Amino acid sequence: MSSLSGRDGPRYKHTASDTGPYETISVEKLTPIIGAEITGVDLGKLVSDNRPNRQVDEIHRALAENLVIFFRDQHITPDQHLAFGRRFGDLHVHPAAPHEGDDPALMKIHADKDSPRANGEGWHSDVSCDVEPPMGSILYIRQSPPQGGDTLFASMYAAYEALSDRMKAYLDGLIALHDGASVYRGLYANYGVADKVSYPQAEHPVLRTHPVTGRKALYVNRGFTRHIIGIPRDESEAMLAYLYQHAENPLFQCRFRWTENAIAFWDNRCTQHRAMWDYWPHTRSGTRVTVKGERPV
Numbered sequence: 001m002s003s004l005s006g007r008d009g010p011r012y013k014h015t016a017s018d019t020g021p022y023e024t025i026s027v028e029k030l031t032p033i034i035g036a037e038i039t040g041v042d043l044g045k046l047v048s049d050n051r052p053n054r055q056v057d058e059i060h061r062a063l064a065e066n067l068v069i070f071f072r073d074q075h076i077t078p079d080q081h082l083a084f085g086r087r088f089g090d091l092h093v094h095p096a097a098p099h100e101g102d103d104p105a106l107m108k109i110h111a112d113k114d115s116p117r118a119n120g121e122g123w124h125s126d127v128s129c130d131v132e133p134p135m136g137s138i139l140y141i142r143q144s145p146p147q148g149g150d151t152l153f154a155s156m157y158a159a160y161e162a163l164s165d166r167m168k169a170y171l172d173g174l175i176a177l178h179d180g181a182s183v184y185r186g187l188y189a190n191y192g193v194a195d196k197v198s199y200p201q202a203e204h205p206v207l208r209t210h211p212v213t214g215r216k217a218l219y220v221n222r223g224f225t226r227h228i229i230g231i232p233r234d235e236s237e238a239m240l241a242y243l244y245q246h247a248e249n250p251l252f253q254c255r256f257r258w259t260e261n262a263i264a265f266w267d268n269r270c271t272q273h274r275a276m277w278d279y280w281p282h283t284r285s286g287t288r289v290t291v292k293g294e295r296p297v
């Protein structure tokens with residue numbers, strides 16, 4: 001892995017974009033670059049009322065400033081989980097994964113001693129193969145293993161900002177193909193999910209601009225990106241290999257240690273994440289609600 005410091009100090013100098021104190025929630029950063037734990041909010045109570053709410057606005061702001069936010073000791077029903085997601089937009093239905101209960105927007109996240117795999121084991125941004133990939137994902141883990149099962153999150157703003165000016169210029173305007181079929185075909189057979197005839201596929205800019213913050217982010221990931229369009233295949237492979245390695249620098253990351261009934265809410269437009277399946281034969285179980293997003297630009 002390349003070093004991001006030299007004789008002049010760090011090559012990547014993070015500048016905070018925070019806009020001031022919060023009034024209705026407390027926000028404790030995990031790192032200066034990504035991640036914050038939110039306290040002083042009961043999400044069950046918050047969603048019982050559908051009126052405009054200052055806490056919802058501040059949660060939205062905390063997400064924009066920290067990219068992924070965490071809530072512990074939340075006791076919410078599946079309906080409250082769905083309702084919390086709806087406070088941020090319409091809900092996205094996963095093109096392949098099984099759901100819990102009747103609502104297809106309540107995605108099941110589960111691994112135990114009999115699982116052939118666990119969700120999200122490689123770095124990815126959720127369903128980036130969709131033409132309009134999800135803006136955010138809200139994962140509620142009700143049962144966590146005694147140790148392990150952490151989720152790693154990485155800032156794609158930081159990954160972009162740490163690129164050299166020449167690399168930024170090279171990538172500017174390039175488009176990459178993201179493909180779902182190669183990921184999803186057969187993936188959920190153990191849950192009895194039959195394959196669909198087709199899965200989403202989309203072309204997205206390699207660099208995208210976040211619609212809320214206006215910041216640029218790197219938008220290619222090992223999970224779904226297949227190749228960069230309009231350049232030779234060997235050049236695309238070498239470039240993507242470099243970008244994946246660059247994006248996975250621990251400097252851009254935080255790591256969340258789950259406790260039962262914790263929630264992580266991440267912004268897929270400027271992060272990637274990776275879940276650790278290091279807890280076999282223990283069980284880790286919960287549900288994910290995913291909020292629809294817009295076409296990346």
Ligand code: SIN
Binds near residue numbers: 137150151273
């Ligand atoms: C996912 O990719 O949504 C799964 C993340 C996790 O289980 O921590």
